[in-house]
Amino acid sequence: MFGYGPVETALALVVIFLLEIVLFWSASAVADAPPMAWGKLLLVVFLVTGLSVAATAALGVYSGATKAPFEPENRTLALSTAGIALVVLWAIPAIVYPILASVSVFRGMWLSLLQLLLRGFLYVFIVAVVMVVLAVIQIITRTDPHAELLDLVRPLIAVSVGP
Numbered sequence: 615m616f617g618y619g620p621v622e623t624a625l626a627l628v629v630i631f632l633l634e635i636v637l638f639w640s641a642s643a644v645a646d647a648p649p650m651a652w653g654k655l656l657l658v659v660f661l662v663t664g665l666s667v668a669a670t671a672a673l674g675v676y677s678g679a680t681k682a683p684f685e686p687e688n689r690t691l692a693l694s695t696a697g698i699a700l701v702v703l704w705a706i707p708a709i710v711y712p713i714l715a716s717v718s719v720f721r722g723m724w725l726s727l728l729q730l731l732l733r734g735f736l737y738v739f740i741v742a743v744v745m746v747v748l749a750v751i752q753i754i755t756r757t758d759p760h761a762e763l764l765d766l767v768r769p770l771i772a773v774s775v776g777p
Contacts, residue, residue, distance in 0.1 A: 675697060
């Protein structure tokens with residue numbers, strides 16, 4: 615999967631599954647879904663996560679958006695594929711939740727939308743934490759990312775200012 619080996623792929627899928635358990639549990643609490651036993655909750659989350667990961671991976675691979683998504687000629691394809699992937703990530707749980715989670719169709723759509731929004735908030739939070747940790751590491755090690763640029767600019771500043 616995208617250049618990762620089997621160990622990295624399996625670890626990523628386990629992390630995704632564990633995060634989806636938390637997301638489904640919190641979204642179902644907010645959507646006021648009926649409580650479920652842990653076995654049923656794990657089954658619902660495993661089925662929905664498996665279907666969603668498989669569908670979005672197939673969408674990405676078969677659309678051709680994974681080859682070079684940031685090239686100018688592929689940006690429209692990449693953005694449309696990302697939009698379709700968001701719809702798929704909403705639609706699959708919206709279809710499965712009324713069947714397996716014993717909720718109405720409207721509540722299943724609402725639960726799916728809440729889970730999608732919480733997933734977005736979680737990803738932004740994870741990125742923010744990683745960036746803060748990297749900034750703290752950079753401050754502690756006192757590395758200057760622009761040191762090479764400053765070495766190139768100093769002679770130009772000296773020439774423009776003069777003696």
